[in-house]
Amino acid sequence: MAEPESVVPYRRATIRDVARLAGVHPSTVSRVLNGDDRRAVASTRQLIRQAVETLGWKPSTLARSLSTGRAHALGFLIPNLRNPAYAAMISGADQAASELDTMVLLAEARDEDRATRHVEQLVGRVDGLVVASAIRNTKMFDLLEAERLPYVLLNRRAQPGLPAVIGDDEAGVSLAVDHLVGLGHRRIAHIRGPVGIDTADRRCAAFEAAMSRNGLDLPPGIVFTAEQSESGGIEGARHLLSLPKGARPTAVFAVNLLVAVGGVAEARAQGLEVPRDVSFVGFDDWPLADRLEVPMTTVRMPSEEMGRAAVALLQEQIDGATLSGDHLVPIQPILVVRSSTSPPP
Amino acid sequence: MAEPESVVPYRRATIRDVARLAGVHPSTVSRVLNGDDRRAVASTRQLIRQAVETLGWKPSTLARSLSTGRAHALGFLIPNLRNPAYAAMISGADQAASELDTMVLLAEARDEDRATRHVEQLVGRVDGLVVASAIRNTKMFDLLEAERLPYVLLNRRAQPGLPAVIGDDEAGVSLAVDHLVGLGHRRIAHIRGPVGIDTADRRCAAFEAAMSRNGLDLPPGIVFTAEQSESGGIEGARHLLSLPKGARPTAVFAVNLLVAVGGVAEARAQGLEVPRDVSFVGFDDWPLADRLEVPMTTVRMPSEEMGRAAVALLQEQIDGATLSGDHLVPIQPILVVRSSTSPPP
DNA sequence: TTGTAAGCGTTATCAA
DNA sequence: TTGATAACGCTTACAA
Numbered sequence: 001m002a003e004p005e006s007v008v009p010y011r012r013a014t015i016r017d018v019a020r021l022a023g024v025h026p027s028t029v030s031r032v033l034n035g036d037d038r039r040a041v042a043s044t045r046q047l048i049r050q051a052v053e054t055l056g057w058k059p060s061t062l063a064r065s066l067s068t069g070r071a072h073a074l075g076f077l078i079p080n081l082r083n084p085a086y087a088a089m090i091s092g093a094d095q096a097a098s099e100l101d102t103m104v105l106l107a108e109a110r111d112e113d114r115a116t117r118h119v120e121q122l123v124g125r126v127d128g129l130v131v132a133s134a135i136r137n138t139k140m141f142d143l144l145e146a147e148r149l150p151y152v153l154l155n156r157r158a159q160p161g162l163p164a165v166i167g168d169d170e171a172g173v174s175l176a177v178d179h180l181v182g183l184g185h186r187r188i189a190h191i192r193g194p195v196g197i198d199t200a201d202r203r204c205a206a207f208e209a210a211m212s213r214n215g216l217d218l219p220p221g222i223v224f225t226a227e228q229s230e231s232g233g234i235e236g237a238r239h240l241l242s243l244p245k246g247a248r249p250t251a252v253f254a255v256n257l258l259v260a261v262g263g264v265a266e267a268r269a270q271g272l273e274v275p276r277d278v279s280f281v282g283f284d285d286w287p288l289a290d291r292l293e294v295p296m297t298t299v300r301m302p303s304e305e306m307g308r309a310a311v312a313l314l315q316e317q318i319d320g321a322t323l324s325g326d327h328l329v330p331i332q333p334i335l336v337v338r339s340s341t342s343p344p345p
Numbered sequence: 346m347a348e349p350e351s352v353v354p355y356r357r358a359t360i361r362d363v364a365r366l367a368g369v370h371p372s373t374v375s376r377v378l379n380g381d382d383r384r385a386v387a388s389t390r391q392l393i394r395q396a397v398e399t400l401g402w403k404p405s406t407l408a409r410s411l412s413t414g415r416a417h418a419l420g421f422l423i424p425n426l427r428n429p430a431y432a433a434m435i436s437g438a439d440q441a442a443s444e445l446d447t448m449v450l451l452a453e454a455r456d457e458d459r460a461t462r463h464v465e466q467l468v469g470r471v472d473g474l475v476v477a478s479a480i481r482n483t484k485m486f487d488l489l490e491a492e493r494l495p496y497v498l499l500n501r502r503a504q505p506g507l508p509a510v511i512g513d514d515e516a517g518v519s520l521a522v523d524h525l526v527g528l529g530h531r532r533i534a535h536i537r538g539p540v541g542i543d544t545a546d547r548r549c550a551a552f553e554a555a556m557s558r559n560g561l562d563l564p565p566g567i568v569f570t571a572e573q574s575e576s577g578g579i580e581g582a583r584h585l586l587s588l589p590k591g592a593r594p595t596a597v598f599a600v601n602l603l604v605a606v607g608g609v610a611e612a613r614a615q616g617l618e619v620p621r622d623v624s625f626v627g628f629d630d631w632p633l634a635d636r637l638e639v640p641m642t643t644v645r646m647p648s649e650e651m652g653r654a655a656v657a658l659l660q661e662q663i664d665g666a667t668l669s670g671d672h673l674v675p676i677q678p679i680l681v682v683r684s685s686t687s688p689p690p
Numbered sequence: 691t692t693g694t695a696a697g698c699g700t701t702a703t704c705a706a
Numbered sequence: 707t708t709g710a711t712a713a714c715g716c717t718t719a720c721a722a
Contacts, residue, residue: 010493014715025693030717041691056491061469062416063715066407066698073470081435082632087426090453103466106451108435121448124406125418125470146401148355230636261636287427288633291575291606359699370709375701386707408699411714 013055021051033059072102074314075126077109077118079133085257085284085303086132089154092307093130100315102127109133115140123147128314130154130307134197150317154310156198163323165310169199172299172333173206173253174213176281179297179335180251181214184343185279188216189249191236191259193228200228200255203283207253219247228255233262241270241278250278250344257282257289257298264294264340275342285336295338302331358400366396378404417447419659420471422454422463424478430602430629430648431477434499437652438475445660447472454478460485468492473659475499475652479542495662499655501543508668510655514544517644517678518551518598519558521626524642524680525596526559529688530624533561534594536581536604538573545573545600548628552598564592573600578607586615586623595623595689602627602634602643609639609685620687630681640683647676 019026024044032048051057065071074097078086090106097104105126109115115137122129128150131140141158144151153164180188190207193200204223211218224239226232233254240249254260260282264274272278274294282289282298289296306329317323364371369389377385377393385393396402410416419442423431435451442449450471454460460482467474473495476485486503489496498509525533535552538545549568556563569584571577578599585594599605605627609619617623619639627634627643634641651674662668 012715015717016715026715027694027717028692031692034717044691058465058468058492060411060715061466062407062411063698064717066405066411066700067715067717069698071407073466081426081432082429084427084429090426094453094459098462103463104452106453107449108439108451110436114439117443118448121406121418123403147403261633265636286633288606288631288637291610291638292633292636293638357699360701361699371699372701372710373708376708379701389707405699408714409701411716412699412701414714 012060013057015057015059017055018048018051018057021055022047024048071125071127073126074102074104074311075118075122075129076104076106077115077129077131077133078106079108079135080110081108084286088303089132089307089310092304092309093311094307095304096308096311100311102311102315104311109135111135112137112139116143119143119147119149123149127318128152130310130314132156132310134199136196150314152310152314152317155306157326158198161324163313163317163325163327165306165313165327165329166202167301167303167306167329167331168333169202169301170206170209172283172301172335173203174210175333175335176253176283176299177207177210177214179337180253180279180281180341181216183251183279183341185251186216186344187219187222187247187249188251188253189240190223191233191240191252191254191263192223192225193232193255193259195225197228203255221247222249226259228259230258230262230265233259233264234266235262237263237266241267241272251281251341252278253281255283257284257286257296260296260298260340261292264292264296268293275340277345279341279344281335281341290338294340297338297341298336299333300336301333302329305329305331357405358402359405360402362400363393363396363402366400367392369393416470416472418471419447419449419656420463420467420474421449421451422460422474422476422478423451424453424480425455426453429631433648434477434652434655437649437654438656439652440649441653441656445656447656447660449656454480456480457482457484461488464488464492464494468494472663473497475655475659477501477655479544481541495659497655497659497662499651502671503543506669508658508662508670508672510651510658510672510674511547512646512648512651512674512676513678514547514646515551515554517628517646517680518548519555520678520680521598521628521644522552522555522559524682524686525598525624525626526561528596528624528686530596531561531689532564532567532592532594533596533598534585535568536578536585536597536599536608537568537570538577538600538604540570542573548600566592567594571604573604575603575607575610578604578609579611580607582608582611586612586617596626596686597623598626600628602629602631602641605641605643605685606637609637609641613638620685622690624686624689626680626686634681635683639685642683642686643681644678645681646678647674650674650676 015026019029094104107118132154157164192204224236226236260280282296285300309329360371364374439449452463477499502509537549569581571581605625627641630645
């Protein structure tokens with residue numbers, strides 16, 4: 001009586017299977033397959049390649065990582081997937097990484113807890129981390145240091161000394177302010193983001209510098225601090241447009257696109273026309289920004305390059321370099337002029 | 346003469362270090378730390394916990410995975426990070442996964458090559474894959490089967506038989522069509538996506554069903570096939586608005602938001618007013634959809650639930666269940682009514 | 691040029 | 707209740 005057909009459970013071919021089939025030792029297989037090609041006689045090489053082929057062998061990332069101590073993967077922490085501004089950075093990082101034969105593992109760190117949890121889970125799986133998240137998270141940095149996990153900040157700086165890749169926000173702000181000044185504006189306001197958020201601080205400082213370079217002064221109340229969201233923009237515009245007639249700005253530069261969108265909405269809600277009565281400029285570009293009720297003039301940063309640079313810098317650190325301080329991406333931002341800006345009334 | 350202070354290279358504590366300090370065998374440590382708490386005497390337990398504490402020991406994910414064959418991680422393939430519609434699905438997946446003590450590894454698969462490459466790189470690092478990407482990629486599926494990697498399709502079906510989590514697009518389409526019919530429209534057109542894209546096919550079939558349910562017919566040319574992008578919408582609107590007077594639609598239902606946006610743009614470019622002259626309804630919701638030149642009426646799917654369901658189903662498969670076919674997420678879509686729809690002229 | 695053997699940090703199966 | 711031992715699949719000195 002025949003045995004019932006027993007299902008042979010699937011097992012991935014291992015390097016030992018390959019060695020057996022090729023009639024050599026596993027270590028020889030390993031050597032040949034890791035490009036130590038010259039250190040094997042042609043016939044052996046042939047035999048091994050043949051065996052790999054027929055068995056469909058693929059190396060186990062896990063085993064390899066455990067043995068070499070290299071994961072050949074990088075983590076990439078973003079604050080919010082709903083913010084398409086990061087897409088380009090990730091795309092750049094992905095390209096750079098794939099050239100290094102490394103994969104990018106993305107994780108969304110919307111709050112401190114999640115950031116810390118993701119870092120904990122990424123330890124061991126990655127060789128380093130790109131931190132694009134803007135949340136201040138001491139716990140996470142402590143963890144990174146404790147785990148000795150190399151990391152690079154992207155589009156933000158934390159304490160001085162931590163390696164960071166940043167774009168030329170100052171140049172971007174200048175582009176925006178000079179554009180408004182060129183149109184004839186003199187009373188230009190700024191809705192800035194929260195104090196302590198690096199990009200907000202830098203853009204605000206750059207705004208003040210650009211204004212003074214243009215010989216324009218900053219009357220009290222002309223710089224307003226708000227959350228970096230549409231409602232922050234609404235709040236900011238409400239304040240700025242309620243300034244006394246002579247102090248009321250004819251143009252507003254916002255810390256980012258969403259804030260500018262909120263500002264435009266509030267201005268229109270007050271019966272003003274944009275840009276006729278008041279102009280707006282944003283920062284960063286989003287899909288649909290050109291299809292808004294008022295297509296938004298905005299600064300576009302070299303995000304893809306920034307992502308690329310972050311990976312390069314991270315790789316240097318992984319390879320043992322001790323880097324610190326800011327690394328400015330030399331590609332210049334550009335101003336995308338749409339319909340939210342015009343000469344002052 | 347004193348030796349020069351030699352820098353002791355950093356080495357993570359291993360389970361052996363813990364065992365040594367606690368004066369027990371590594372296997373005991375492993376047992377205790379894996380919750381087999383009852384199978385160890387209290388004093389030993391105490392000793393071990395103490396040692397773990399002082400050494401700051403954390404298990405090595407890698408070693409653990411190699412030993413157990415479980416990565417405690419899932420891959421999540423999305424087609425495009427610039428499309429914020431996926432953010433909610435990922436968020437749901439992330440929540441569900443974290444309840445399973447599993448991490449979600451995100452990867453962007455913008456084209457076939459990248460999809461295949463990412464899958465290759467994820468093998469071994471993850472226990473399974475959620476494939477939300479809509480690209481038809483036979484190579485990738487062959488690879489998945491060859492690697493015996495469990496996977497679940499999300500928001501798409503490929504061949505029948507492959508396990509898929511989908512939302513109730515049919516109900517969503519009904520919502521859209523009924524809304525238009527309720528406003529008084531009778532000549533309703535559809536700009537559909539490419540044939541073979543599952544969501545496009547389903548939404549189109551549902552459109553035709555909803556129309557016939559409402560006793561409305563579909564004159565030739567009233568369903569137009571286009572790319573799922575703004576330019577597809579432009580092209581579609583150009584065609585539909587050039588139909589002879591009596592056949593020209595008073596309302597257009599588009600396969601997704603971007604297509605609807607393109608349609609609105611084209612209508613306005615032709616001097617029509619939206620929604621006065623022609624109404625538009627989209628599918629899926631995006632940030633800024635309410636700030637467009639014409640705030641868009643659109644269908645919002647229960648994306649978060651869908652992501653959650655995908656992870657649950659995937660986990661079942663990983664645990665050995667053999668699942669197949671469609672799994673409809675029971676949460677109903679809703680219609681977000683904005684200003685792109687009104688009664689026909 | 692190839693093989694031997696140890697090691698990467700765990701877990702799992704026994705036996706004690 | 708604990709310990710010894712052998713995996714897991716690969717790499718890498720070092721020896722032959």
